[in-house]
Amino acid sequence: MGQRSLSHYMEPAAKILFILSASAAIIAVGLICVFLFMQGLPAIWNIGVFNFLLGTDWRPTWNPPLFGILPMIVGSLYVTAGAILFGVPIGIFAAAFMAKFCPAPLYKILKPAINLLAGIPSVVYGYFGMTVLVPFVREIFGGTGNSILTASLLLGMMILPTIITISESAIRAIPSEIYEGAIALGASHENATFRVVLPAAKSGVMASIILGIGRAVGETMAVRMVAGNQAVLRMPHEFLSGTRTLTANIVLELGYAYGDHRASLIATGVVLFVFVMLINTLFSLLKKKDGV
Amino acid sequence: MQRRKPIDLFLFILTWLCIGITVAVLFLVVGYVIINGVMYIRPSLFAVEFTPQNQSLFPALVGTLMIVGLSLVLAVPLGVFSAIYLVEYAKRGSRFVKIVRLTTETLAGIPSIVYGLFGFIFFGVFLGWGLSLLSGAFTVSIMILPLIMRTTEESLKSVPDTYREGSFGLGAGRLRTVMRIILPAATPGILAGVILAVGRIIGETAAIIFTLGNVARVPNSLFDTGRTLSAHMYALANEGTHPGEAHATAAVLLIVVILINALSSWIAKFIKAS
Numbered sequence: 001m002g003q004r005s006l007s008h009y010m011e012p013a014a015k016i017l018f019i020l021s022a023s024a025a026i027i028a029v030g031l032i033c034v035f036l037f038m039q040g041l042p043a044i045w046n047i048g049v050f051n052f053l054l055g056t057d058w059r060p061t062w063n064p065p066l067f068g069i070l071p072m073i074v075g076s077l078y079v080t081a082g083a084i085l086f087g088v089p090i091g092i093f094a095a096a097f098m099a100k101f102c103p104a105p106l107y108k109i110l111k112p113a114i115n116l117l118a119g120i121p122s123v124v125y126g127y128f129g130m131t132v133l134v135p136f137v138r139e140i141f142g143g144t145g146n147s148i149l150t151a152s153l154l155l156g157m158m159i160l161p162t163i164i165t166i167s168e169s170a171i172r173a174i175p176s177e178i179y180e181g182a183i184a185l186g187a188s189h190e191n192a193t194f195r196v197v198l199p200a201a202k203s204g205v206m207a208s209i210i211l212g213i214g215r216a217v218g219e220t221m222a223v224r225m226v227a228g229n230q231a232v233l234r235m236p237h238e239f240l241s242g243t244r245t246l247t248a249n250i251v252l253e254l255g256y257a258y259g260d261h262r263a264s265l266i267a268t269g270v271v272l273f274v275f276v277m278l279i280n281t282l283f284s285l286l287k288k289k290d291g292v
Numbered sequence: 293m294q295r296r297k298p299i300d301l302f303l304f305i306l307t308w309l310c311i312g313i314t315v316a317v318l319f320l321v322v323g324y325v326i327i328n329g330v331m332y333i334r335p336s337l338f339a340v341e342f343t344p345q346n347q348s349l350f351p352a353l354v355g356t357l358m359i360v361g362l363s364l365v366l367a368v369p370l371g372v373f374s375a376i377y378l379v380e381y382a383k384r385g386s387r388f389v390k391i392v393r394l395t396t397e398t399l400a401g402i403p404s405i406v407y408g409l410f411g412f413i414f415f416g417v418f419l420g421w422g423l424s425l426l427s428g429a430f431t432v433s434i435m436i437l438p439l440i441m442r443t444t445e446e447s448l449k450s451v452p453d454t455y456r457e458g459s460f461g462l463g464a465g466r467l468r469t470v471m472r473i474i475l476p477a478a479t480p481g482i483l484a485g486v487i488l489a490v491g492r493i494i495g496e497t498a499a500i501i502f503t504l505g506n507v508a509r510v511p512n513s514l515f516d517t518g519r520t521l522s523a524h525m526y527a528l529a530n531e532g533t534h535p536g537e538a539h540a541t542a543a544v545l546l547i548v549v550i551l552i553n554a555l556s557s558w559i560a561k562f563i564k565a566s
Binding site for chain 1: 296309382392396397403409495525
């Protein structure tokens with residue numbers, strides 16, 4: 001009888017414990033939002049929304065200081081666009097290969113290889129970028145090598161596994177009848193894959209690109225190690241010059257900033273957070289549509 | 293066999309080319325880092341004492357183990373319990389479940405520098421823990437929570453319903469069924485997820501340097517600062533004064549991550565086989 005009465009209390013107690021644990025994610029997101037916004041929004045308000053978002057000068061140590069993050073917003077935009085330019089075409093074709101062209105024995109080797117590519121720490125990518133890509137770009141294109149181009153190349157490599165993995169499963173999710181139908185109508189394997197199956201999987205492929213964009217915008221260490229980090233507003237043709245991203249701005253200065261300067265870095269984090277949340281919302285909308 | 297049209301041949305070559313580039317990127321990064329680093333690995337790299345002359349990775353290695361251990365202690369029970377709730381207890385599609393899923397997805401999408409920023413202002417400044425083992429571990433455990441939840445959920449779902457029915461049929465309660473029947477059956481899958489999380493923690497830098505800090509010493513308490521291997525790597529790469537040690541540390545870091553990845557997929561394969 002003793003045991004029964006114990007389990008009588010254990011059941012509801014365990015259930016409460018499980019519910020509390022499940023609330024952890026909600027509490028964490030709540031805390032992150034509250035603390036970032038509570039400290040970041042007043043800073044944006046004090047600097048002035050326009051001065052902050054559209055200001056072209058970042059001079060945190062001047063008197064009075066200037067906190068304009070437009071160069072960083074544009075910098076994030078450039079390196080992300082560059083990463084998409086390099087990573088997306090290669091990633092989609094590689095995904096098509098994995099789903100439709102890959103011989104089975106080869107697949108067993110390639111799948112873990114792509115997983116490993118996703119598992120390499122960003123600081124190792126950054127180190128590789130510093131010691132290999134930067135000198136490479138310097139030799140071929142001139143300049144210091146710490147540039148928008150270098151960061152784009154490196155980020156392009158880093159988003160490859162994201163794009164390949166998600167696009168591959170989107171392509172695999174297309175019912176085989178669609179492919180077989182095209183073949184039955186006389187299409188070649190390549191034609192059926194690229195003209196019929198891939199268009200059918202387009203929202204999943206789009207989702208992979210959007211997640212790749214999210215990764216690229218949020219990437220910090222690797223970009224910081226190769227991009228040069230000058231907080232200067234660049235024009236697109238200056239792709240061999242250095243740039244600073246929103247993420248790099250935080251990682252470069254948070255260590256020693258205090259007062260308004262620190263608040264402005266938290267505000268930079270708020271802008272980054274909002275960007276990434278918008279991108280992720282777009283991703284989950286597309287994901288739902290396609291059921292990937 | 294009819295002859296390929298030029299456009300088909302072109303597409304065919306293009307897919308091979310693109311997968312070739314992907315594999316080449318992997319070989320280039322892994323090959324370069326390991327080949328270049330292995331020759332600089334010597335015993336002094338693992339010396340207990342870190343000095344400006346000998347940039348030993350030993351304190352970073354110990355710091356990494358501490359952060360990994362502490363974060364797992366925090367995140368694994370939380371992640372596993374919430375997955376148990378979502379899979380075994382909650383009504384599908386209830387409002388609470390929807391919010392949990394939404395927030396978990398949100399956590400998974402937050403960039404690590406934002407975690408670093410949050411950990412710094414919340415654990416470091418607001419709670420007054422400063423740069424410490426505790427700040428670092430709490431920050432990182434929030435970061436890996438979605439990963440643990442998702443992998444645990446998947447492995448719980450893969451346990452056949454007949455197990456549950458059999459256990460209920462024999463008169464076991466829900467808790468007993470979960471703890472004695474479901475959880476043991478799901479353990480390998482959960483383990484594979486946990487190992488993946490370990491890899492994530494070891495590779496993390498941006499969230500670590502503003503919460504744990506980046507000081508080359510072994511933390512002597514929960515409130516003491518230190519560094520992890522990745523943070524050590526970052527410091528070495530930035531300072532640029534010890535290229536040999538930087539090469540070697542990158543190689544050690546990458547080898548550790550590769551081993552952990554291999555272990556995780558080996559366990560996953562083991563599950564599929566059984």
